[in-house]
Amino acid sequence: MKQTKTMELMVGMLIAAGIAALFVLAMKVSNLGTFSAANSYTLTARFENIGGLKVRSPVTAGGVLVGRVSSIDYDNKRYEAVVAIGMDKAYDRFPDDTVASIYTAGLLGEQYIALDPGGSEEFLTDGSVIEFTAPALVLEKLIGKFLLNSAEKGSGP
């Protein structure tokens, strides 16, 4: 009798573990999962173009990870992308003239936000908006510009 009880327990655990694994696949691996930003404060930045930036993309200052993108929205009135950043509480002394730019890690790598601190005495706090931003560079635009330039040069005397 005792053996059947352990057996039942083990089978129950198997099924629970299987369902938990399915749950992990659904929540953590696929696009259903959400990211809870504990122990952080939120900044907002507006970009003309965010390129391939995604929720949970890294936010760095001087190459060090200081936060992550927590949500991305589009402002229908100002035609700008609104990016909310969950910043680590440990790094709460960014001046309010900090510049946020979107860069690409490597040629095909992920895009991230780099913060360049300014010289102001005022600090960004929870809910502040980063005023100075630089949009992502879109490769096609760059190539288009380059081609246009070389064509103009070629048609000259």
Next chain:
Amino acid sequence: MALSRSITLRRIIRKTCWMLELIRGLGRSGFGFFETLGRFNLFLLKILVGIPAVLVRPRLLIAQLFSVGVLSLPIIVVSGVFVGMVLALQGYNTLVDFGAEESLGVVVALSIVRELGPVVTGLLFAGRAGSALTAEIGLMKATEQLAGMEMMAVDPIHRVIAPRFLAGFISMPLLAAMFSAVGIYGGYFVGVGLLGVDEGAYWSQMQSKVDLYNDVFNGVIKSVVFGFVATWIAVFEGYDTVPTSEGVGRSTTRSVVYAAFAVLGLDFVLTALMFGD
């Protein structure tokens, strides 16, 4: 003159006899094949009819879930970890040349969730649980336990086969899901822990590229199909065995070989159906 002619005639007859024998053999094995195929499918019908009888006695099912599912768990989990770790290592070495090592999470997750999880679990399941099922049922037949049950008016299909079939059918998707989850954490351990890929990039790229329906759900469908087929083959080979010790050995081998073929062949078909467009 007449002598030499009769010799040539005899030679021709001998030759044609040999050919006739070949053709007869071909016909026999062909009929045998179709007979077996027919028995195989009728057997499934009998099992499906027997399944309601199992649901009345859940204890039988639980005992089988234990031996088919729980006892397969160690090999599935260990293999999952190592498959994930190897994928991360291989993927990293290739991706780093393009500066795209941030995509490691996508590579690991998609290959495991879509392909390796269901297929490798199916193969391991056929080897670990399928062979045990065939040997157990085959030995029951060889020692005339199944015939004994029939004498006592107990249907061996209700009592022996259907619980085992149902247990395999239920545990295989669960095992495959565990394999996939554990494999992705194995890849995480190597990629983020040892090779230094950014943790957020690993998960965020994965989450942005892996679709719940297209990838995770289709992988689960694959594992359900593989579990169904592998268990079906295993219980059939056991039930259909030649009741000698040699016959049981052969059936066990056949069970694993056929199940592996079925898993790999069906994987191609299912992949073409799901991701073909």
